[in-house]
Amino acid sequence: MRNRERGQPADLPSLPDVLDAAARIRSHAIRTPVLRSSTLDAMFGTRLFFKCENFQRAGAFKFRGACNAVFSLSEDDARCGVATHSSGNHGAALALAARLRGIPCRVVMPRNAPDVKKAAVLGYGAEIDFCVPTLAAREEMLEGVVARTNAAVVHPYDDARVIAGQGTVALELLDDVPDLDYVLTPIGGGGLTAGTALAVKSRCPGTSMVAVEPEGADDAYRSFRSGERLPSVAPQTIADGLLTSVGVRNFALIRRYVDDIVTVGDPAIIRAMRLVWERMKTVVEPSAAVPLAALVENRIDVRGMRVGMVLSGGNVDLDRLPW
Amino acid sequence: MRNRERGQPADLPSLPDVLDAAARIRSHAIRTPVLRSSTLDAMFGTRLFFKCENFQRAGAFKFRGACNAVFSLSEDDARCGVATHSSGNHGAALALAARLRGIPCRVVMPRNAPDVKKAAVLGYGAEIDFCVPTLAAREEMLEGVVARTNAAVVHPYDDARVIAGQGTVALELLDDVPDLDYVLTPIGGGGLTAGTALAVKSRCPGTSMVAVEPEGADDAYRSFRSGERLPSVAPQTIADGLLTSVGVRNFALIRRYVDDIVTVGDPAIIRAMRLVWERMKTVVEPSAAVPLAALVENRIDVRGMRVGMVLSGGNVDLDRLPW
Numbered sequence: 001m002r003n004r005e006r007g008q009p010a011d012l013p014s015l016p017d018v019l020d021a022a023a024r025i026r027s028h029a030i031r032t033p034v035l036r037s038s039t040l041d042a043m044f045g046t047r048l049f050f051k052c053e054n055f056q057r058a059g060a061f062k063f064r065g066a067c068n069a070v071f072s073l074s075e076d077d078a079r080c081g082v083a084t085h086s087s088g089n090h091g092a093a094l095a096l097a098a099r100l101r102g103i104p105c106r107v108v109m110p111r112n113a114p115d116v117k118k119a120a121v122l123g124y125g126a127e128i129d130f131c132v133p134t135l136a137a138r139e140e141m142l143e144g145v146v147a148r149t150n151a152a153v154v155h156p157y158d159d160a161r162v163i164a165g166q167g168t169v170a171l172e173l174l175d176d177v178p179d180l181d182y183v184l185t186p187i188g189g190g191g192l193t194a195g196t197a198l199a200v201k202s203r204c205p206g207t208s209m210v211a212v213e214p215e216g217a218d219d220a221y222r223s224f225r226s227g228e229r230l231p232s233v234a235p236q237t238i239a240d241g242l243l244t245s246v247g248v249r250n251f252a253l254i255r256r257y258v259d260d261i262v263t264v265g266d267p268a269i270i271r272a273m274r275l276v277w278e279r280m281k282t283v284v285e286p287s288a289a290v291p292l293a294a295l296v297e298n299r300i301d302v303r304g305m306r307v308g309m310v311l312s313g314g315n316v317d318l319d320r321l322p323w
Numbered sequence: 324m325r326n327r328e329r330g331q332p333a334d335l336p337s338l339p340d341v342l343d344a345a346a347r348i349r350s351h352a353i354r355t356p357v358l359r360s361s362t363l364d365a366m367f368g369t370r371l372f373f374k375c376e377n378f379q380r381a382g383a384f385k386f387r388g389a390c391n392a393v394f395s396l397s398e399d400d401a402r403c404g405v406a407t408h409s410s411g412n413h414g415a416a417l418a419l420a421a422r423l424r425g426i427p428c429r430v431v432m433p434r435n436a437p438d439v440k441k442a443a444v445l446g447y448g449a450e451i452d453f454c455v456p457t458l459a460a461r462e463e464m465l466e467g468v469v470a471r472t473n474a475a476v477v478h479p480y481d482d483a484r485v486i487a488g489q490g491t492v493a494l495e496l497l498d499d500v501p502d503l504d505y506v507l508t509p510i511g512g513g514g515l516t517a518g519t520a521l522a523v524k525s526r527c528p529g530t531s532m533v534a535v536e537p538e539g540a541d542d543a544y545r546s547f548r549s550g551e552r553l554p555s556v557a558p559q560t561i562a563d564g565l566l567t568s569v570g571v572r573n574f575a576l577i578r579r580y581v582d583d584i585v586t587v588g589d590p591a592i593i594r595a596m597r598l599v600w601e602r603m604k605t606v607v608e609p610s611a612a613v614p615l616a617a618l619v620e621n622r623i624d625v626r627g628m629r630v631g632m633v634l635s636g637g638n639v640d641l642d643r644l645p646w
Contacts (some may be wrong), residue, residue, distance in 0.1 A: 055605075057361070277606055280378070281377040284604070
């Protein structure tokens, strides 16, 4: 925490940590398929490879990092359970990982989190503590939970074990699809982006790594351009999984391994989301459609290229679709 | 046609025809994945294997049969193109197959077909002739089209080449998942059911083959029980792909190879459809959810069993969801 306040990254994961994570989560996580769409390929003049983390357990890539963190704990550390704060997917993922290890889990969630995400956390047997939707309120309430329960905190993204776990997405993608020219991820807190970038650049240095961020929550974009972390104030976007600001460890890895960050507007995100539903027959949440939105808005020129994209999650309220 | 009127099956496909079809369509069709859901397994106390034909080209298994038929035509027969009548998925599938072979395609469609299905047919470059939504009107208009164009007719289901093509779904499912206790398909005209049953019983005689039909379009159920074809009159169901009555060849194969047919109500179909969307993150049309609806309504006891289910298609209008 002191390190974080000074803006200095603490322990950063490296490729062996990602490989360890892959072995640790193998029997729990789904090795998700890579889907293609000839219609979308034709539409964008490119070859797209969609890594379907919406099919991951608990409906998002977040399960990988949470699972790696939970199963990294010593018996002693695990005894009092785990706790976190999360707008949703990490909470559900940690709840499921804790259940698989047979330990308790408490999740601090903002009151305005989607109902479907609250239900998922409860469904996996965790307890929820509701707070107002600010980072300060989340952290304060989480400190209280930890003081009472002595639970081990698993941060949703600024955690070496979590970043290493998310990096396993890229290991699988690179194994299944050789010779990618680009890998694109959505970016919120930066767990997926940092882990993916670390794995991609360690394995395939010639592959370009680009993160895509909603304009209304563009702290990673501004931070990347300025060279220092500039957290968001009151971010607003349909991509509810990307409201958080980039973490310290995440930013350190992003500066080292990410080639570029571009931003997209909510209308393009909604259009990209609908394209994925209609053309790929797969349910993704708005955050997962953010990389494709960069092609919809022509923010990145990938014509003729082989492009890997992570469809990060599929937890969306079917009664409140954005079209 | 004379054969059909006398109720006698004409040429019936056999396993070698299905194997030929698999070789013929291999370079055109997608080898669709089999997805699982631990949540649905727990919910129904079973092990479910979903063969995702909603990821097939043109969004449904229909592409397999259409593709096999189009690429079975001699150069001479192919020259004037192909024609069919279809409530939607077969039309789009035939249009795509014809485009791949570079021949013209005309599709007779009922005016009340979903917009998304009309758009797909047009998008693949075929021409549509609209008719009133009765089988008689469809067939009459198709005869007119054939008289004018000399196109080769590819019936949506009552065609040995089409049935053999649909049977390739089962070949792949059985290759990927050994030791299935049950295979479940939705049934409309019976192309998928007949092809699947033929392949399943030829390859794995110990596997039970059950077709599931909407109560509001239960001609296959009644025909199976009575032993003679009893076409539907004015069928009504949310499962718009299953309004057609079982064909002659289809019924002959169904009597030979299908173990049972059960029916389900529209509320169970809608609930099953939503379960697939929410839990499996995959977009299916109502017809595709019909087999799972049989578990929702407890119409078939598969507890503890290994059950293969064909998710037949994913072409649904995202602006008109049934919940």
